[in-house]
Amino acid sequence: MISTARKDINIVPFVSVDNMMKLVLDIGIETFLKELAGFIEEDFKRWEKFDKAPRVASHSTEGVIELMPTSDGDVYGFKYVNGHPKNTRDGLQTVTGFGVLSNVGNGYPVLLSEMTILTALRTAATSALAAKYLAPAGANCMAIIGNGAQSEFQATAFKAILGVKKLRLFDIDPEATEKCCNNLQGKGFEITRCRSAEEAVEGAQIITTVTADKQYATILTDNMVGSGIHINAVGGDCPGKTELHKDILLRSEIFVEFPPQTRIEGEIQQLEADYPVTELWTVITGNIEGRLNARQTTLFDSVGFATEDFSALRYVREKLTGTRFFENLDMLADPDDPRDLFGMVLRADKAA
Numbered sequence: 099m100i101s102t103a104r105k106d107i108n109i110v111p112f113v114s115v116d117n118m119m120k121l122v123l124d125i126g127i128e129t130f131l132k133e134l135a136g137f138i139e140e141d142f143k144r145w146e147k148f149d150k151a152p153r154v155a156s157h158s159t160e161g162v163i164e165l166m167p168t169s170d171g172d173v174y175g176f177k178y179v180n181g182h183p184k185n186t187r188d189g190l191q192t193v194t195g196f197g198v199l200s201n202v203g204n205g206y207p208v209l210l211s212e213m214t215i216l217t218a219l220r221t222a223a224t225s226a227l228a229a230k231y232l233a234p235a236g237a238n239c240m241a242i243i244g245n246g247a248q249s250e251f252q253a254t255a256f257k258a259i260l261g262v263k264k265l266r267l268f269d270i271d272p273e274a275t276e277k278c279c280n281n282l283q284g285k286g287f288e289i290t291r292c293r294s295a296e297e298a299v300e301g302a303q304i305i306t307t308v309t310a311d312k313q314y315a316t317i318l319t320d321n322m323v324g325s326g327i328h329i330n331a332v333g334g335d336c337p338g339k340t341e342l343h344k345d346i347l348l349r350s351e352i353f354v355e356f357p358p359q360t361r362i363e364g365e366i367q368q369l370e371a372d373y374p375v376t377e378l379w380t381v382i383t384g385n386i387e388g389r390l391n392a393r394q395t396t397l398f399d400s401v402g403f404a405t406e407d408f409s410a411l412r413y414v415r416e417k418l419t420g421t422r423f424f425e426n427l428d429m430l431a432d433p434d435d436p437r438d439l440f441g442m443v444l445r446a447d448k449a450a
Contacts, residue, residue: 106426107204107206107430107432108428108429108430108431109426109428109429110207110427110429110430111208111209111210111415111418112210112424112427112429113209113210113211113418113423113424114212114424115212115214115215117423117424117425118211118212118215118216118423119215120423121414121418121421124421125417128254128257128258129258130219131219131222131251131254131255131258132258132259133413134219134220134410134413135224135226135227135255137410137412137413138223138224138227138405138406138409139227141170141406141408141412142378142379142382142383142405143379143382145377145379145405147170147171148170148405149168149169149170150168150356150404151167151168152356152358152359153167153404154166154167155336157336160184161182161183162336163179163180164178164179164180165177165178166179166404167404168404168405168407168408169202172201172202172203173199173208173408173412175198175199175200175408175412176197176198176404176407177217177404178195178197178213179194179213179217180193180194180195181193181335186246191247192246193214193217193247194214195212195214195216195217196210196214197209197210197211197213197216197407197410197411198411199408199412206430207430209414209415210427210429211411211414213407213411216407216414217402217410218248219251219255220406220407220409220410221248221251221252221332221400221402221406222248222251222252223259224355224400224406225252225255225330225332225398225400226252226255226256226259227259227382228330228353228378228398228400229260229304229328229330229398230260231378231381231388232328232353232388232389232396232398233260233303233328234303234328234389234392237260237262237303237304237328238262238264238303239262239264239301239302239303240253240262240264240303240304240305240306241265241267241268241292241298241299241304242265242266242267242268242278242306243268243269243295243306243308244269244274244307244309244317244333245271245275245278246269246274246308246309248308248332249278250278250281252306252330252332253265253287256304256306257286262304263286263287264287264290265282265289265290266292266297266298266299266300266301266302267290267291267292267298268291268292268294268295268297275291279291295317295318295322296322299318299323302327303326303327303328304328304329304330305327305329306329306330306332307329307330307331307332307333307341307342308332308333309333309341315339315340316342316343317333317342318341318342319346320343320345320349325393325394325395326392326393326394326395327395328389328395328397328398329342329350329396329397329398330398331398331400332400334363334364334365334367334399335363335400335401336363336401337363339363340364340365340367340368341365342365344368344369346395346397347369347397348369350395350396350397351376351389351390351394351395351397352365352373352375352376352397353375353376353377353378353381353388353397353398353399354366354375354376354377354378354398354399354401355377355379355401355402355405356377356403357375357377359401359403360399360401363401364400364401365397366399378398
């Protein structure tokens, strides 16, 4: 329960992009990802305590703007996030975001944070957490198809949490692959640059697809995916945007975060509305077994869900204690008499 103490209740800690980067580097990227995955795992284990609803989305031909709210009864959280694949042509980020945590008891915000960097970290941490339960035992080689802004985070999370050190990279833009290789140089990976998606998946036990175009696409065809593989499908995350051929879905065991949202946005939008899928939280709690055998093809149809952002904000708030990586915002009006907001405005003029 967040404290409702009166002291400085109008002051809200704010984590800027600069301070988020400093916090991540101070903790260490791999440690940050492992600890963050732990917070996400904890909240999946208390899944039934959360308010859950598909995100509120405003779609346009250029992209999407979304709000992602949830609450565990004590704390309320939401994220504002966009997805605009065309932005890269103008030198802008495809995805940006910010988030808020609030005290349910009085409705006052207790944290405001950038979530462009934090979303990339929580997406990667969730992917690796799911793979911990679903990937073949001892998997150490991953193909990453789509080497944009998310790729290095995915690689680092899988190394930190699963021990994956062999990477096979492909992007339709060779410069993106080169960027990814340069950023991961000296980080303990054995990296192979591939000339096609088909080449990238050769020998990989885990396949991560993380492309950005807002369209139905076939990044993986059925003949490219052998048995015993774990697929981490990250890029298909809004209506009309997919990466996998339907036949792959039909022969895979599919795991999702929140079915009402994933059926709208994920790979399973290609399937019938009642097609059976398994909710990831049931695997994490041990209610349902994840991978059943070595020949099974597992698919994590990842679209991102509000509880994961809640976990990320909760983690950041805890890690801020005793650091300088935030600033206090005078964000909320705090009149001496709660009924006299107008008088507070008038007294500000006299004070000036």
